[in-house]
Amino acid sequence: RYALFNQAFEHISSHIDSIYKELTRTNSVISPLGGGGSAYLTLEDEDEPYLAGIKYHAMPPMKRFRDMELLSGGEKTIAALALLFAIHSFHPSPFFVLDEVDAALDNANVNKLTNYIVNNSNEHLQFIVISLKNSLFEKSDALIGIFRDQEENSSKTVTLDLRSYPVEA
Amino acid sequence: RYALFNQAFEHISSHIDSIYKELTRTNSVISPLGGGGSAYLTLEDEDEPYLAGIKYHAMPPMKRFRDMELLSGGEKTIAALALLFAIHSFHPSPFFVLDEVDAALDNANVNKLTNYIVNNSNEHLQFIVISLKNSLFEKSDALIGIFRDQEENSSKTVTLDLRSYPVEA
Amino acid sequence: GRLVGLELHNFKSYKGTTSIGFGTTFFTSIIGPNGSGKSNMMDAISFVLGIKTSNLRSHNLKDLIYRGVRNRQDSEQQGDDDDDDHDDGNKKASRAYVMCIYEKSDGEILKLKREITSNGNSEYRINDRIVSAAEYSDILKNENILNKTKNCLVFQGDVQKISAPLELTKIIEVVS
Amino acid sequence: GRLVGLELHNFKSYKGTTSIGFGTTFFTSIIGPNGSGKSNMMDAISFVLGIKTSNLRSHNLKDLIYRGVRNRQDSEQQGDDDDDDHDDGNKKASRAYVMCIYEKSDGEILKLKREITSNGNSEYRINDRIVSAAEYSDILKNENILNKTKNCLVFQGDVQKISAPLELTKIIEVVS
Numbered sequence: 001r002y003a004l005f006n007q008a009f010e011h012i013s014s015h016i017d018s019i020y021k022e023l024t025r026t027n028s029v030i031s032p033l034g035g036g037g038s039a040y041l042t043l044e045d046e047d048e049p050y051l052a053g054i055k056y057h058a059m060p061p062m063k064r065f066r067d068m069e070l071l072s073g074g075e076k077t078i079a080a081l082a083l084l085f086a087i088h089s090f091h092p093s094p095f096f097v098l099d100e101v102d103a104a105l106d107n108a109n110v111n112k113l114t115n116y117i118v119n120n121s122n123e124h125l126q127f128i129v130i131s132l133k134n135s136l137f138e139k140s141d142a143l144i145g146i147f148r149d150q151e152e153n154s155s156k157t158v159t160l161d162l163r164s165y166p167v168e169a
Numbered sequence: 170r171y172a173l174f175n176q177a178f179e180h181i182s183s184h185i186d187s188i189y190k191e192l193t194r195t196n197s198v199i200s201p202l203g204g205g206g207s208a209y210l211t212l213e214d215e216d217e218p219y220l221a222g223i224k225y226h227a228m229p230p231m232k233r234f235r236d237m238e239l240l241s242g243g244e245k246t247i248a249a250l251a252l253l254f255a256i257h258s259f260h261p262s263p264f265f266v267l268d269e270v271d272a273a274l275d276n277a278n279v280n281k282l283t284n285y286i287v288n289n290s291n292e293h294l295q296f297i298v299i300s301l302k303n304s305l306f307e308k309s310d311a312l313i314g315i316f317r318d319q320e321e322n323s324s325k326t327v328t329l330d331l332r333s334y335p336v337e338a
Numbered sequence: 339g340r341l342v343g344l345e346l347h348n349f350k351s352y353k354g355t356t357s358i359g360f361g362t363t364f365f366t367s368i369i370g371p372n373g374s375g376k377s378n379m380m381d382a383i384s385f386v387l388g389i390k391t392s393n394l395r396s397h398n399l400k401d402l403i404y405r406g407v408r409n410r411q412d413s414e415q416q417g418d419d420d421d422d423d424h425d426d427g428n429k430k431a432s433r434a435y436v437m438c439i440y441e442k443s444d445g446e447i448l449k450l451k452r453e454i455t456s457n458g459n460s461e462y463r464i465n466d467r468i469v470s471a472a473e474y475s476d477i478l479k480n481e482n483i484l485n486k487t488k489n490c491l492v493f494q495g496d497v498q499k500i501s502a503p504l505e506l507t508k509i510i511e512v513v514s
Numbered sequence: 515g516r517l518v519g520l521e522l523h524n525f526k527s528y529k530g531t532t533s534i535g536f537g538t539t540f541f542t543s544i545i546g547p548n549g550s551g552k553s554n555m556m557d558a559i560s561f562v563l564g565i566k567t568s569n570l571r572s573h574n575l576k577d578l579i580y581r582g583v584r585n586r587q588d589s590e591q592q593g594d595d596d597d598d599d600h601d602d603g604n605k606k607a608s609r610a611y612v613m614c615i616y617e618k619s620d621g622e623i624l625k626l627k628r629e630i631t632s633n634g635n636s637e638y639r640i641n642d643r644i645v646s647a648a649e650y651s652d653i654l655k656n657e658n659i660l661n662k663t664k665n666c667l668v669f670q671g672d673v674q675k676i677s678a679p680l681e682l683t684k685i686i687e688v689v690s
């Protein structure tokens with residue numbers, strides 16, 4: 001049991017930092033910290049880790065705190081998504097379904113999340129994302145539009161493949 | 170105690186529906202229900218109401234359910250705000266401070282909330298609203314912009330009075 | 339593998355039969371106004387993957403069946419339903435299902451269907467063959483879809499909960 | 515009455531002294547990127563109104579004092595702070611306060627100030643006169659500002675909680 005748990009823990013632990021960096025990279029020339037924030041996991045109980053908690057520490061770029069409780073709403077969301085994607089990297093499922101995970105994100109962070117999804121979705125990992133934010137859903141391959149048909153008292157769908165409308169340079 | 174409680178309950182109960190209607194009005198000519206949804210409160214314990222729960226029922230326009238649990242994220246937010254404003258109408262405090270209450274709202278609902286705030290803020294009720302949504306904060310009288318000064322490692326503020334920039338017709 | 343398509347029948351706010359296809363897309367967005375049915379679509383995906391109903395904003399399976407017009411709960415509601423009244427005895431749909439078409443990485447197509455029967459239970463089928471809940475779960479586990487731990491589903495409002503120390507439990511699930 | 519202005523000193527992410535004014539506005543928006551300090555500004559307003567610290571994402575009052583550079587918790591962090599190192603023994607601010615300027619409907623101006631002392635306690639002043647927490651609460655109650663029940667403050671992520679049946683408690687508070 002320890003072996004199984006540790007195998008997963010080690011894998012996730014080793015991936016969390018690079019994923020968090022990918023989600024927080026600023027491409028900023030002025031800042032040597034343009035590479036993003038940092039994140040890591042610690043075990044509360046080293047001998048029987050599956051019986052105790054796992055603490056997650058995330059430090060946004062250019063900040064100095066690691067206490068998750070003091071992070072802002074948007075910072076917590078980005079940190080939580082990084083952890084979600086890190087956990088997923090161990091025995092990855094073929095798809096993700098995310099419902100309005102961008103609610104607390106400002107425009108810059110929505111862009112970072114959008115780029116992450118665009119760069120990491122492929123034939124082995126399909127992203128299905130519910131979002132109210134134009135800048136995110138504009139970048140998807142396809143849109144499923146949901147609307148309410150009042151007469152029928154029912155939800156209806158309409159699908160649009162965006163790949164047939166390439167963005168002009 | 171019963172008298173005090175009931176006085177508040179009756180007042181809030183009598184105002185919740187009109188406030189909910191104000192927040193959900195659609196101004197739609199096609200719909201006879203353009204007047205908005207409906208909402209009401211019920212007591213679990215009639216004799217000692219302060220010992221039991223108060224159930225809140227809200228039915229969005231053109232929908233037929235009243236179970237709060239089945240409402241969508243945006244519908245729940247609008248219903249919760251109506252209740253908040255109804256409670257407030259009994260011995261009103263001089264101001265409201267709202268932190269990203271619009272996170273789950275689509276554009277149409279953000280507009281309804283914005284109009285409600287614009288129409289109900291006055292010298293007796295000041296609204297201070299934290300928001301990431303342009304269409305909401307563009308309508309305020311003034312903006313307090315918060316930014317992070319990286320060198321100083323501190324938050325900084327800058328204030329802008331929007332009333333000196335009237336919207337051109 | 340990948341999700342190729344989905345078929346809903348009388349599920350939550352989707353009356354009748356609704357089909358959506360994911361084609362060959364890698365990144366699909368579901369959009370629409372508040373209350374239109376987006377989260378209900380995610381509930382359909384979660385449902386067909388065998389997730390427990392307590393996660394779906396409903397207390398029992400019967401709540402997931404499309405309800406169209408006034409029913410016992412709304413009996414005090416008067417108004418504009420008079421025309422339907424005569425037909426309405428049966429207006430609540432009696433059965434509902436969600437089926438998903440899943441293509442495994444070796445090309446094999448799996449049709450996974452979960453139905454709510456008239457006595458409020460779940461009935462599972464794989465390629466039209468009735469199977470137990472356990473077998474259904476196992477087939478999904480082989481594809482790394484774990485319905486015990488929502489490892490690939492993030493419900494509305496839930497994203498920040500992952501970082502609580504009880505995410506420890508999730509990791510254990512993933513391993514075991 | 516109305517909130518006329520606010521002054522923060524070493525409060526959360528606001529180093530030094532920060533003043534903001536509400537002038538004669540009825541509707542003010544606080545805007546800025548994630549992590550810039552908007553919710554911290556709301557925390558300042560809640561703090562000066564006497565709200566309990568448990569609502570402010572901090573476990574004790576000392577967490578509310580501006581912390582600028584590496585402290586004991588960050589002792590393993592290396593890097594770019596070497597210049598500050600020599601001055602840093604005292605870099606954590608020792609005291610912090612928030613003061614709000616409130617104009618009553620009869621025109622009287624109240625300066626309400628709540629300070630965190632070096633031993634981690636709250637000190638309350640009204641127009642520069644030290645008062646007890648109870649008196650401070652009462653002055654606010656006269657203005658219909660109830661710090662027991664957050665009737666006029668909606669924290670980030672909290673809006674939907676109002677509709678739970680325990681909002682009953684809120685109503686009782688408002689009456690009593």
Ligand SMILES: Nc1ncnc2c1ncn2[C@@H]1O[C@H](COP(=O)(O)OP(=O)(O)OP(=O)(O)O)[C@@H](O)[C@H]1O
Nearest residue numbers: 241242243350351372373374375376377378404405
């Ligand atoms: N069994 C059912 N039959 C009919 N309608 C239902 C049923 N269950 C839920 N609904 C309706 O579905 C609607 C909620 O849909 P859903 O939660 O999917 O919206 P949404 O598009 O996610 O909105 P939001 O953007 O606000 O989150 C509610 O208005 C509810 O009345």
Ligand SMILES: Nc1ncnc2c1ncn2[C@@H]1O[C@H](COP(=O)(O)OP(=O)(O)OP(=O)(O)O)[C@@H](O)[C@H]1O
Nearest residue numbers: 072073074526527548549550551552553554580581
């Ligand atoms: N005592 C303190 N000293 C210095 N910085 C602090 C202190 N407490 C919190 N912070 C910092 O304040 C930041 C959070 O600010 P805040 O929650 O106000 O952001 P926000 O503008 O509301 O963002 P969002 O839009 O994401 O909600 C965190 O990055 C945290 O590190």
Ligand SMILES: [Mg+2]
Nearest residue numbers: 241242377494
């Ligand atoms: Mg939703």
Ligand SMILES: [Mg+2]
Nearest residue numbers: 072073553670
């Ligand atoms: Mg915030």
